[in-house]
Amino acid sequence: xxxxxxxxxxxxxxxxxxxxxxxxxxxxxxxxxxxxxxxxxxxxxxxxxxxxxxxxxxxxxxxxxxxxxxxxxxxxxxxxxxxxxxxxxxxxxxxxxxxxxxxxxxxxxxxxxxxxxxxxxxxxxxxxxxxxxxxxxxxxxxxxxxxxxxxxxxxxxxxxxxxxxxxxxxxxxxxxxxxxxxxxxxxxxxxxxxxxxxxxxxxxxxxxxxxxxxxxxxxxxxxxxxxxxxxxxxxxxxxxxxxxxxxx
Amino acid sequence: xxxxxxxxxxxxxxxxxxxxxxxxxxxxxxxxxxxxxxxxxxxxxxxxxxxxxxxxxxxxxxxxxxxxxxxxxxxxxxxxxxxxxxxxxxxxxxxxxxxxxxxxxxxxxxxxxxxxxxxxxxxxxxxxxxxxxxxxxxxxxxxxxxxxxxxxxxxxxxxxxxxxxxxxxxxxxxxxxxxxxxxxxxxxxxxxxxxxxxxxxxxxxxxxxxxxxxxxxxxxxxxxxxxxxxxxxxxxxxxxxxxxxxxxxxxxxxxxx
Numbered sequence: 127x128x129x130x131x132x133x134x135x136x137x138x139x140x141x142x143x144x145x146x147x148x149x150x151x152x153x154x155x156x157x158x159x160x161x162x163x164x165x166x167x168x169x170x171x172x173x174x175x176x177x178x179x180x181x182x183x184x185x186x187x188x189x190x191x192x193x194x195x196x197x198x199x200x201x202x203x204x205x206x207x208x209x210x211x212x213x214x215x216x217x218x219x220x221x222x223x224x225x226x227x228x229x230x231x232x233x234x235x236x237x238x239x240x241x242x243x244x245x246x247x248x249x250x251x252x253x254x255x256x257x258x259x260x261x262x263x264x265x266x267x268x269x270x271x272x273x274x275x276x277x278x279x280x281x282x283x284x285x286x287x288x289x290x291x292x293x294x295x296x297x298x299x300x301x302x303x304x305x306x307x308x309x310x311x312x313x314x315x316x317x318x319x320x321x322x323x324x325x326x327x328x329x330x331x332x333x334x335x336x337x338x339x340x341x342x343x344x345x346x347x348x349x350x351x352x353x354x355x356x357x358x359x360x361x362x363x364x365x366x367x368x369x370x371x372x373x374x
Numbered sequence: 375x376x377x378x379x380x381x382x383x384x385x386x387x388x389x390x391x392x393x394x395x396x397x398x399x400x401x402x403x404x405x406x407x408x409x410x411x412x413x414x415x416x417x418x419x420x421x422x423x424x425x426x427x428x429x430x431x432x433x434x435x436x437x438x439x440x441x442x443x444x445x446x447x448x449x450x451x452x453x454x455x456x457x458x459x460x461x462x463x464x465x466x467x468x469x470x471x472x473x474x475x476x477x478x479x480x481x482x483x484x485x486x487x488x489x490x491x492x493x494x495x496x497x498x499x500x501x502x503x504x505x506x507x508x509x510x511x512x513x514x515x516x517x518x519x520x521x522x523x524x525x526x527x528x529x530x531x532x533x534x535x536x537x538x539x540x541x542x543x544x545x546x547x548x549x550x551x552x553x554x555x556x557x558x559x560x561x562x563x564x565x566x567x568x569x570x571x572x573x574x575x576x577x578x579x580x581x582x583x584x585x586x587x588x589x590x591x592x593x594x595x596x597x598x599x600x601x602x603x604x605x606x607x608x609x610x611x612x613x614x615x616x617x618x619x620x621x622x623x624x625x626x627x628x629x630x631x
Contacts, residue, residue, distance in 0.1 A: 180530070195534065196530075196534060198527050198530065198531070200525060200527040201525075201527070202527045202528070202530070202531045204528065204531070204546070204549070204550075205627035205628075206549035206550065206552065206624045206625065206627065207549075207624070215531075215535045216535065218535055218536055219536065246623070246624075246626065246627055247627070248626075248627045248630055
């Protein structure tokens with residue numbers, strides 16, 4: 127189907143004898159926000175590396191239509207460049223210099239860090255740095271945004287704010303998004319579709335859809351229900367009704 | 375944690391220490407515990423300083439020593455940094471070369487003095503050679519270690535944004551290791567300045583090291599102290615100069631986090 131921006135078919139990846147991903151198939155439509163969750167070490171990052179094209183599958187295939195941008199789990203800003211220079215990296219392909227400058231200025235307004243343009247990353251808080259990373263990835267036109275646990279190093283409240291920030295940025299600059307995270311709440315608050323992976327070797331154990339528009343509140347009933355569903359799937363929570371009524 | 379800011383007067387403390395040393399020195403020499411010839415008074419040293427300045431010898435020696443250090447050190451940087459970058463990027467080169475680099479790094483450059491004289495005679499070349507031998511290996515080692523420690527995410531990001539080949543080297547690898555290179559330059563320049571004095575003692579006809587040797591041979595301990603003060607001061611000045619490099623905005627991250 128031509129409307130699928132990312133198409134993953136029978137994706138398998140092993141490192142030597144270690145099977146990490148086992149026969150994963152997934153189709154992601156244009157503008158869709160898909161979150162991939164699973165226990166840590168189950169191969170989520172491996173999955174994203176295969177989707178981005180950085181890594182090659184052992185078998186199966188990945189097709190992606192369009193330009194891919196990725197935000198990494200580790201601090202990916204260049205510490206020797208200012209905030210403005212870092213974001214400008216995202217605009218390197220832009221031929222028209224004046225247009226690039228206009229985009230840069232617009233990006234600064236979007237993330238609200240105008241007065242930090244000439245600061246260096248180490249002078250910023252973790253949340254601000256993550257906003258800059260998102261700005262760099264979204265500065266130029268692209269189709270697919272891959273996020274590898276982008277907020278995992280932030281404190282809880284900052285993480286909550288960054289979810290809002292990401293939802294807002296995506297309404298301004300829509301992209302097809304694949305978010306890999308171990309934070310189930312994050313997935314439930316942001317994604318249109320959540321793909322739950324099993325322990326290694328990772329298979330898709332469950333997919334669920336959320337139709338609530340973004341930004342969603344963390345305590346929205348559908349978000350809570352999705353979190354509960356995933357936790358049940360991972361064997362952490364049990365069915366509330368069944369555990370409330372003890373059996374005979 | 376919030377310490378009160380120190381008053382600006384604290385900057386006078388080092389001056390006070392210098393004065394105290396001077397007073398103790400003058401006191402000891404006034405007591406006459408040692409013969410004047412082996413324990414010169416501050417006054418004699420001051421006159422020796424004037425004498426050395428007047429006949430221009432001090433200036434010549436300073437220029438000669440600085441020239442040798444600058445040449446040997448520059449050669450070591452120009453050859454050592456690229457080699458370090460290359461070793462840092464290539465696992466095989468690292469396995470092959472690092473033991474040898476480590477060996478020479480731990481071999482005192484002064485052990486090369488006899489060969490330096492045999493191969494290069496007397497004057498600038500042997501001193502430059504010795505300074506090169508003292509600086510080159512630490513620079514290679516520090517650069518290659520710094521390259522190996524660059525977080526791989528920087529290269530991923532650089533690749534994502536279209537950096538290739540030479541641009542990757544000059545705009546990613548080099549700025550990523552710059553803070554550590556500057557630290558290595560500081561340490562190595564100090565080493566080079568120590569080595570030039572020793573080199574000139576044995577393989578020189580001028581320079582501060584030779585002046586020390588000459589003063590000793592002529593039993594001019596007053597001039598000996600003059601040379602010592604000049605050597606120490608210039609060493610400090612060189613270090614201050616390199617510290618200034620650490621204040622460049624694009625390398626501050628390496629020292630502040």
